[in-house]
Amino acid sequence: MQLTPTTQKFILHWGEMGSRWGINRTVAQTHALLYIADRPLAADEIAETLKVARSNVSVSLKELESWGILKKVPVLGDRRDHFETTVDVWTMFRTILDERKRREIDPTLELLRECVAEAKGTDPHAHRRLNNLLSMVEAMSTWYVHVMSLPHAALEKFVKLGRKVPKLLGSAA
């Protein structure tokens, strides 16, 4: 897999962004490479292109799989596994957010509920603060679930509403 200066730039940036959001750099680079590639790639090819160890790619692919944005595709005349990533960016985005919610937001909600319960009575100040936080995270979480329950096209439309959002909201009083 030959990288042009442009695709290389993209992959490096994606890797960099990944690490700023808690995603391993190689995982993010692998994802970027698969996204930009015009055909499914074998792990060997990924390792060679990104100049990382084959075993590192193996781990990264496992990780991408756990995020639900990787597909194995068979290639005629090649016994090796080949990989593709979700090409629909809206689906990809949604999948990643769902997984982050599951891994991080939901446990946080649970913890906050525990803390609120524990602080009740014994520590009025902490109780209030924790409860405020909990309310917000709960509201965001509920909102997210409902928005994401929209069918794909509706979600896209919703996001593309842009400037109309404030007006729309006015009518929902």
Next chain:
Amino acid sequence: MQLTPTTQKFILHWGEMGSRWGINRTVAQTHALLYIADRPLAADEIAETLKVARSNVSVSLKELESWGILKKVPVLGDRRDHFETTVDVWTMFRTILDERKRREIDPTLELLRECVAEAKGTDPHAHRRLNNLLSMVEAMSTWYVHVMSLPHAALEKFVKLGRKVPKLLGSAA
């Protein structure tokens, strides 16, 4: 500053969540501590409570300041700086998102625009993929700007709409 088991649990969890989202653990813990504290704290107290070096706290406070969620408050009869964090969770959330957008999303938009321009003509496949990604990030970004332009109370109302979102959207066709 004495920690109860509950506040300690909260602080530890917040630190853990921070590091999963690319925020230094001590920074996140400091933030959690200030959020839960019932009065402004001096850097010394923070260091002592979290059991980290005074200098580490100094750096963390600088970091929180750069995120715009820290306030210095003077305390009568104490020459040391004392610190508070934004207690309004909606404001806090908004401030952090704004900053992340500025630091990460905006540069990504710029990079994607460059890449799309470069790939145009020379690499039709990459051009299409990059353009899809750009369109989505642009849509999300624009949407975010408009939603965040809502006054505080409207934003809260918007998020708390929850299940009504799909219906609302139906009426916006």
Next chain:
DNA sequence: TAGTTGTTTCAGTCAAAACTGAAATAACAG
């Protein structure tokens, strides 16, 4: 079955980031 190719695991190494403590600097008080 033995041999070949492809994949995963994992102990050890390496790199990046976090953290410490001491020294430098700054801010103030007498």
Next chain:
DNA sequence: CTGTTATTTCAGTTTTGACTGAAACAACTA
């Protein structure tokens, strides 16, 4: 000014997580 207290900086250390390469394992082929 001089001494005292508070804060920041930074060189060196520690920790964490990423990465490598070799060995184990799995899947297929002849």
